[in-house]
Amino acid sequence: MTSNSAPARPPVTHKIDVIVQRDRQIGWMLTIPALLLLIAVFAYPIGLAVWQSFITKNLGTELQPQFSGIQNYIRMAQDGRFWQSLWNSVVFTTLSIIIEFLLGLGIALVLNQAFRGRNIVRTIAILPWALPTALIALAWTWIFNDQFGVVNDLLLRLRIIDSGINWLGNPTLAMVAVIIADVWKTTPFISILLLAGLQSIPDDLYEAHRIDGANAWQSFWQITLPLLLPQVVIALVFRFAQAFGIFDLIAVMTGGGPGGATEMVSLYIYSTVMRYLDFGYGSALVVVTFLLLVLAVAIAAYLLSRVRGSAQATDAR
Amino acid sequence: MTRTDPTPTIAPSETQQAMLELRHLNKTFSPSVVPVKDLSLSVKRGEFLTLLGPSGCGKSTVLRMIAGLEQPTKGQVLIQGEDVTHKPPGDRNISMVFQSYALYPHMTVADNIASALKLRKIPEEEVRQRLREVSHFLGLEALMERKPSKLSGGQRQRVAVARALVRRPSVFLLDEPLSNLDALLRENVRAELKQLFESQQAPVVYVTHDQTEAMTLSTKVAVLNDGNLQQLDAPHQIYAEPANQFVAGFVGSPQMNFLTLPCEAGAARLGDRSFPLPPPLSHARQVILGIRPEHVRRAQPGDTYTFEGKIFLVENLGMHYLVSVHIQATQQTTYTLRLLLPSDATWEGDSLQIALPPETIHWFDAETGSAVRQ
Ligand SMILES: Nc1ncnc2c1ncn2[C@@H]1O[C@H](COP(=O)(O)OP(=O)(O)OP(=O)(O)O)[C@@H](O)[C@H]1O
Ligand SMILES: [Mg+2]
Numbered sequence: 001m002t003s004n005s006a007p008a009r010p011p012v013t014h015k016i017d018v019i020v021q022r023d024r025q026i027g028w029m030l031t032i033p034a035l036l037l038l039i040a041v042f043a044y045p046i047g048l049a050v051w052q053s054f055i056t057k058n059l060g061t062e063l064q065p066q067f068s069g070i071q072n073y074i075r076m077a078q079d080g081r082f083w084q085s086l087w088n089s090v091v092f093t094t095l096s097i098i099i100e101f102l103l104g105l106g107i108a109l110v111l112n113q114a115f116r117g118r119n120i121v122r123t124i125a126i127l128p129w130a131l132p133t134a135l136i137a138l139a140w141t142w143i144f145n146d147q148f149g150v151v152n153d154l155l156l157r158l159r160i161i162d163s164g165i166n167w168l169g170n171p172t173l174a175m176v177a178v179i180i181a182d183v184w185k186t187t188p189f190i191s192i193l194l195l196a197g198l199q200s201i202p203d204d205l206y207e208a209h210r211i212d213g214a215n216a217w218q219s220f221w222q223i224t225l226p227l228l229l230p231q232v233v234i235a236l237v238f239r240f241a242q243a244f245g246i247f248d249l250i251a252v253m254t255g256g257g258p259g260g261a262t263e264m265v266s267l268y269i270y271s272t273v274m275r276y277l278d279f280g281y282g283s284a285l286v287v288v289t290f291l292l293l294v295l296a297v298a299i300a301a302y303l304l305s306r307v308r309g310s311a312q313a314t315d316a317r
Numbered sequence: 318m319t320r321t322d323p324t325p326t327i328a329p330s331e332t333q334q335a336m337l338e339l340r341h342l343n344k345t346f347s348p349s350v351v352p353v354k355d356l357s358l359s360v361k362r363g364e365f366l367t368l369l370g371p372s373g374c375g376k377s378t379v380l381r382m383i384a385g386l387e388q389p390t391k392g393q394v395l396i397q398g399e400d401v402t403h404k405p406p407g408d409r410n411i412s413m414v415f416q417s418y419a420l421y422p423h424m425t426v427a428d429n430i431a432s433a434l435k436l437r438k439i440p441e442e443e444v445r446q447r448l449r450e451v452s453h454f455l456g457l458e459a460l461m462e463r464k465p466s467k468l469s470g471g472q473r474q475r476v477a478v479a480r481a482l483v484r485r486p487s488v489f490l491l492d493e494p495l496s497n498l499d500a501l502l503r504e505n506v507r508a509e510l511k512q513l514f515e516s517q518q519a520p521v522v523y524v525t526h527d528q529t530e531a532m533t534l535s536t537k538v539a540v541l542n543d544g545n546l547q548q549l550d551a552p553h554q555i556y557a558e559p560a561n562q563f564v565a566g567f568v569g570s571p572q573m574n575f576l577t578l579p580c581e582a583g584a585a586r587l588g589d590r591s592f593p594l595p596p597p598l599s600h601a602r603q604v605i606l607g608i609r610p611e612h613v614r615r616a617q618p619g620d621t622y623t624f625e626g627k628i629f630l631v632e633n634l635g636m637h638y639l640v641s642v643h644i645q646a647t648q649q650t651t652y653t654l655r656l657l658l659p660s661d662a663t664w665e666g667d668s669l670q671i672a673l674p675p676e677t678i679h680w681f682d683a684e685t686g687s688a689v690r691q
Contacts, residue, residue, distance in 0.1 A: 204419040205419055207406075209421075211385075211411065212432045213407030213408075
């Protein structure tokens with residue numbers, strides 16, 4: 001082939017070559033089972049929820065479905081308990097993710113330094129994450145117990161307080177307590193994820209930056225954070241989805257109390273469907289929560305793609 | 318190529334001053350890992366010093382101590398007469414090209430090059446000016462907005478060099494900057510580097526295990542082995558007058574022939590010939606004869622030291638044949654010798670009359686390995 005080609009250029013062929021075509025066919029064949037599974041476990045329940053949300057089916061209708069249009073959604077807009085639980089979820093998610101992220105990053109930075117016994121410390125650090133949440137929740141319930149709890153005992157001994165605090169009985173303190181428990185459990189997840197990212201940053205970048213005249217603080221902002229961005233995004237998205245759907249920890253520690261102060265959306269939906277047997281309204285709650293989650297992730301993804309567009313951290317070597 | 322910025326005129330006294338000086342440098346990682354034992358040397362303005370040695374001999378460690386990335390166990394590093402042993406890398410006014418190039422993957426080429434200037438709070442106008450100069454100088458103009466991942470190996474190498482040049486440092490440090498390039502590109506870039514650093518005033522310390530790079534680029538070569546300086550000389554001297562058997566064997570390709578010969582009465586015997594030895598070796602019982610393959614030739618009438626060689630291997634190197642022969646010295650001892658013959662050479666059978674010109678022979682003390690000159 002020559003670049004200064006003759007005037008009569010060969011016709012562009014649209015035929016895909018055989019190898020590519022065969023690869024595609026095999027690709028489809030291999031993904032179809034997984035796609036079917038995805039449809040069965042995701043698309044079907046969501047579709048069902050959307051359908052049921054336009055139906056009234058509760059004890060009032062003797063559990064017979066009656067089409068009621070957007071009645072459930074109108075009811076939701078006026079349902080103070082729903083908005084309260086949504087607000088609780090937002091507060092819980094935001095605070096616990098921010099704290100977990102900062103702590104997890106700090107721990108990852110420490111674990112990334114070479115020191116004696118690092119491997120043992122690393123293993124111990126992920127233990128909380130490996131334990132079952134229900135057990136942890138029980139343990140924290142006892143830790144915050146107003147009469148026998150460790151927290152009150154410590155505070156009393158240090159003479160910071162002079163009578164036991166009823167942690168789980170006070171609306172604000174109950175929220176603080178569940179956030180502390182959640183942070184304790186999931187910080188290791190973030191730190192291990194970020195540690196993997198930190199370890200993939202080559203040392204010579206830091207050395208080159210030091211020779212360029214950077215101090216540790218500047219290297220953190222100009223090298224570590226931008227190159228850690230992919231892991232940060234993954235950690236935050238995962239944690240956002242998990243924290244927004246938190247159920248077991250809250251159910252065991254406070255059951256949503258006191259007086260609904262820690263009732264998250266997931267708990268409210270659970271009660272609506274399983275306790276009040278209000279299937280139609282429960283489905284409407286699911287649909288709205290689902291759409292809000294999708295919206296939040298989409299906004300986050302959009303913002304991050306813009307950040308990463310200007311500071312892409314990828315395969316440079 | 319010319320320098321675009323006017324260099325200040327240098328007073329004669331300043332020319333003499335060592336830009337970089339190492340005094341009794343030692344690095345001990347652990348009692349058994351001592352890659353640098355006791356190294357002293359100095360580099361003046363305009364010099365190009367190469368640290369040459371086999372893998373693991375401590376070349377990078379020396380460079381990293383100069384850069385301040387590694388703290389010497391003992392000894393001092395002086396830059397422009399100032400003791401910088403305990404200064405952080407950023408305060409030493411050196412720049413370094415890493416073997417991996419260590420380009421910041423998330424920054425554009427321009428930001429990579431400008432990083433040091435920005436960290437030093439150099440005014441933006443000057444940063445832009447210097448970026449323009451250096452990118453023009455190295456032909457990087459079209460690449461300035463790209464990320465390193467979108468560059469070829471040769472282009473990345475250039476960016477790494479640009480990042481070093483833009484600093485206008487007191488000393489340039491380069492750690493095997495060519496080893497990630499393919500053979501052909503390496504030759505081109507080597508020639509470019511030579512021109513480029515000849516146009517700079519600041520001295521260069523260049524680490525390599527490639528003797529061709531060392532010979533072609535340097536004004537001075539320091540051969541390192543076992544944590545010690547084996548020889549510090551101009552490249553042609555390293556080749557012509559190696560200080561010891563290690564240097565003689567390490568520099569030059571194909572490798573120098575070494576024959577351990579018995580001696581008596583101040584002469585070394587090889588078969589029925591005897592070579593008079595230089596006086597310091599007159600009482601030795603054994604001695605090592607060294608001769609480069611390119612200096613062994615076919616015997617001509619009038620040659621004194623001629624031998625019959627039995628050919629057992631012929632390798633075609635393109636420009637030459639590398640011929641390996643056995644020399645039967647006595648009933649029990651045979652010696653192996655390799656010689657280069659021109660590609661148009663012909664011979665019959667497997668026997669070759671060869672001559673060892675005495676003026677090309679190197680003598681080494683069999684015990685210490687040091688060279689003994691005539
Ligand atoms: N941080 C370290 N801790 C312990 N030993 C080290 C360390 N850095 C280097 N060494 C050892 O010091 C010796 C010299 O290493 P160095 O990297 O200086 O070799 P080099 O001459 O540059 O080799 P190469 O040509 O392979 O790059 C090696 O034996 C190496 O294992
Ligand atoms: Mg090295």
